[in-house]
Amino acid sequence: MVGAGVSSSYEPVIGLEIHVQLKTRTKMFCGCPAEFGAPPNTNVCPVCLGLPGALPVVNRSAIELAVQTALALGCDVHNRSVFARKNYFYPDLPKGYQISQYDRPLATGGVVELPAKDGSGVRRIRLRRLHVEEDSGKSIHDRFVEQTAVDLNRAGVPLIEIVTEPDFSVASQAREFLDRLKRMLEYLGVSDCNMEEGSLRVDANVSVRPAGSDELSTKTEVKNMNSFSQLEKALESEVARHVAVVNSGGVIEHQTMLWDPARGEARPMRGKEEAHDYRYFPEPDLPVLELADDAVAAAAGTLPEMPQEKLERLVRQYGLPAYDAEVLTSTHELADYFEAVARLTSDPKLASNWVMVEVLAVANERGSSISDLGLEPERLAELIAMVADGDLSHALARQVLSGMVESGTSAEDVINTEGLRLIKDSDELERWVAETQAENPAEVERYRAGEVKLLAFFIGQVMRRSKGKADPERLRRILEKSLGSDPSEDSAMPDTG
Ligand code: ADP
Ligand code: MG
Ligand code: ZN
Numbered sequence: 001m002v003g004a005g006v007s008s009s010y011e012p013v014i015g016l017e018i019h020v021q022l023k024t025r026t027k028m029f030c031g032c033p034a035e036f037g038a039p040p041n042t043n044v045c046p047v048c049l050g051l052p053g054a055l056p057v058v059n060r061s062a063i064e065l066a067v068q069t070a071l072a073l074g075c076d077v078h079n080r081s082v083f084a085r086k087n088y089f090y091p092d093l094p095k096g097y098q099i100s101q102y103d104r105p106l107a108t109g110g111v112v113e114l115p116a117k118d119g120s121g122v123r124r125i126r127l128r129r130l131h132v133e134e135d136s137g138k139s140i141h142d143r144f145v146e147q148t149a150v151d152l153n154r155a156g157v158p159l160i161e162i163v164t165e166p167d168f169s170v171a172s173q174a175r176e177f178l179d180r181l182k183r184m185l186e187y188l189g190v191s192d193c194n195m196e197e198g199s200l201r202v203d204a205n206v207s208v209r210p211a212g213s214d215e216l217s218t219k220t221e222v223k224n225m226n227s228f229s230q231l232e233k234a235l236e237s238e239v240a241r242h243v244a245v246v247n248s249g250g251v252i253e254h255q256t257m258l259w260d261p262a263r264g265e266a267r268p269m270r271g272k273e274e275a276h277d278y279r280y281f282p283e284p285d286l287p288v289l290e291l292a293d294d295a296v297a298a299a300a301g302t303l304p305e306m307p308q309e310k311l312e313r314l315v316r317q318y319g320l321p322a323y324d325a326e327v328l329t330s331t332h333e334l335a336d337y338f339e340a341v342a343r344l345t346s347d348p349k350l351a352s353n354w355v356m357v358e359v360l361a362v363a364n365e366r367g368s369s370i371s372d373l374g375l376e377p378e379r380l381a382e383l384i385a386m387v388a389d390g391d392l393s394h395a396l397a398r399q400v401l402s403g404m405v406e407s408g409t410s411a412e413d414v415i416n417t418e419g420l421r422l423i424k425d426s427d428e429l430e431r432w433v434a435e436t437q438a439e440n441p442a443e444v445e446r447y448r449a450g451e452v453k454l455l456a457f458f459i460g461q462v463m464r465r466s467k468g469k470a471d472p473e474r475l476r477r478i479l480e481k482s483l484g485s486d487p488s489e490d491s492a493m494p495d496t497g
Helices: 060-072 171-188 228-247 293-301 307-318 322-328 332-343 348-366 377-388 394-407 411-418 426-439 441-448 452-465 472-484
Strands: 010-021 083-087 097-101 111-115 122-134 138-144 147-151 158-164 200-210 220-225 255-260 265-271
Touching (some): 010 228, 060 122, 060 158, 060 293, 220 265, 228 265, 348 377, 377 394, 394 411, 426 452, 426 472, 452 472
Antiparallel strands (some): 111 122, 255 265
């Protein structure tokens, strides 16, 4: 990078803090429903309202989900961790403090690996910690004119916070990490990861330093991003701003920023508070959180296969290209579906093509999930077998597939009711070929003059004439014969005679 211009002689340093809402039925310290979307201030009780004398009780299920996540991320889960009060005033924080964890978090360490897109090695993103805490309520600024409303339904909902080391040196890596983390959380089933509803929110810390330096410069923190693409933009914008400030001899202030997507810039929200501002102390209303080794081991034993493991296994077991495995493991639902189909077919790559291209296209068209399509793996496998056996062309099979989804019946039924059988009858194929040639004399001539790639044009024309039903193999043979065996061919090459 040396000498490559002023701006490229700085390198970005980025660290993330990710808040994930856990998928529990009830809140972190009380029995109120943790669901999203109830009428304002209906999921509340003395505990989450912070009424005098109300005492918190730890939600076991939240701890289990947090432990699973920590284990899946390779963190050390500690036998003893401590809840702590983080004191600050906010209208949506009725107790005047948030119960979190501070110097004794549930878990520390851990790594997420980001394989380089071009296969050139792996970047290791180290995790600093994973702790459990409760969410605050919500201040609503856009509902009433010049008034702020407070909804406490979210107050006390269980969260985990995952903190990375400042190991990212490009904004796009941060995004890639978040995509991977989200996929892992979805596989684990610990959160619905619904970004619109705020189940996954990210604070991004950013600074820049001279390339090659290993010192950390003053950072700014962009708060509460719930869109990964906006987060990437916010980071790029902040990096550019930091570089500009430093280049002009200025100093970056340690600030908390709010991203304004409309203006494409981060605005300072407040001066950055430090840990000591929060007057953390151990939560006196809760005991130390104790987790026995065998409980942790038992949780480790129940972890599902994680996306990367699944991806590698699909490549190994079915001989799929990495690209296919990547697409198929985007959700475990899709991967499970693929495997169910692949087990029933003799050609896993063909099964992969059908699942990741055609089935996904139908699902996207209808805006529905794979399971909502009602397309049993057995039925898709039957269709694929017909293609493999040459009983259906690819084009025809696509029509059959949409008929199957439409009607909820088998390929056989759709073929019968819609007459989608391949036409193999030579007389009929020859008639179409003759008609097509008669209509396209110029192309026939060009083909015969050596432009053999026009065969695809003729196949396309006959296919259209046959509404996609012509048997492609037979058609190709008939076309080649008929185009090549014209009597004029001999007279066109007098020299060779
Ligand atoms: P704070 O006390 O301001 O919250 P922490 O040291 O707890 O800061 O770190 C919070 C997050 O910021 C972590 O993800 C960490 O990796 C990241 N971070 C810390 N220092 C820097 C820096 N100089 N530049 C970029 N990110 C940083
Ligand atoms: Mg912080
Ligand atoms: Zn409550």
